[in-house]
Amino acid sequence: MKCPTCSKVCTEDFKPFCSKRCSDIDLNRWANESYVVPGEPIDGFDDELFDPHTLE
Protein backbone atom coordinates (compact mmCIF):
# COMPACT_ATOMS: atom_id res chain seq x y z
CA MET A 1 0.00 0.00 0.00
CA LYS A 2 1.25 3.46 -0.87
CA CYS A 3 1.02 6.73 1.00
CA PRO A 4 -1.79 8.82 -0.56
CA THR A 5 0.17 11.99 0.08
CA CYS A 6 3.60 11.22 -1.37
CA SER A 7 3.20 7.73 -2.87
CA LYS A 8 5.95 6.21 -0.75
CA VAL A 9 5.39 2.87 0.88
CA CYS A 10 3.25 3.34 3.98
CA THR A 11 4.40 2.32 7.44
CA GLU A 12 2.55 0.28 10.02
CA ASP A 13 2.51 3.14 12.54
CA PHE A 14 0.94 5.70 10.24
CA LYS A 15 -0.98 3.48 7.84
CA PRO A 16 -2.16 4.32 5.23
CA PHE A 17 0.46 7.05 5.33
CA CYS A 18 4.25 6.83 5.43
CA SER A 19 4.63 9.35 8.24
CA LYS A 20 2.86 11.61 10.70
CA ARG A 21 3.64 14.52 8.43
CA CYS A 22 1.88 12.98 5.44
CA SER A 23 -1.07 12.08 7.64
CA ASP A 24 -1.34 15.69 8.80
CA ILE A 25 -1.05 16.98 5.25
CA ASP A 26 -3.90 14.78 4.12
CA LEU A 27 -6.07 15.72 7.09
CA ASN A 28 -5.45 19.40 6.46
CA ARG A 29 -6.36 18.95 2.82
CA TRP A 30 -9.69 17.42 3.75
CA ALA A 31 -10.30 20.02 6.43
CA ASN A 32 -9.69 22.83 3.99
CA GLU A 33 -12.02 21.36 1.43
CA SER A 34 -14.83 20.82 3.91
CA TYR A 35 -14.53 24.00 5.96
CA VAL A 36 -13.69 26.66 3.40
CA VAL A 37 -16.91 27.29 1.54
CA PRO A 38 -16.95 30.55 -0.46
CA GLY A 39 -19.68 32.92 0.68
CA GLU A 40 -20.54 30.85 3.74
CA PRO A 41 -19.66 31.66 7.34
CA ILE A 42 -17.08 29.34 8.83
CA ASP A 43 -18.42 27.28 11.70
CA GLY A 44 -16.22 26.34 14.59
CA PHE A 45 -14.14 29.49 14.63
CA ASP A 46 -14.36 31.91 17.49
CA ASP A 47 -15.57 35.23 16.09
CA GLU A 48 -13.41 37.13 18.53
CA LEU A 49 -10.26 35.66 17.01
CA PHE A 50 -11.22 37.06 13.63
CA ASP A 51 -12.74 40.32 14.77
CA PRO A 52 -11.33 42.99 12.38
CA HIS A 53 -10.92 45.38 15.29
CA THR A 54 -8.47 43.09 17.06
CA LEU A 55 -6.34 42.81 13.94
CA GLU A 56 -5.67 46.52 13.69
Ligand SMILES: [Zn+2]
Ligand atom coordinates in the same frame (compact mmCIF):
# COMPACT_ATOMS: atom_id res chain seq x y z
ZN1 LIG B 1 4.00 10.01 2.59
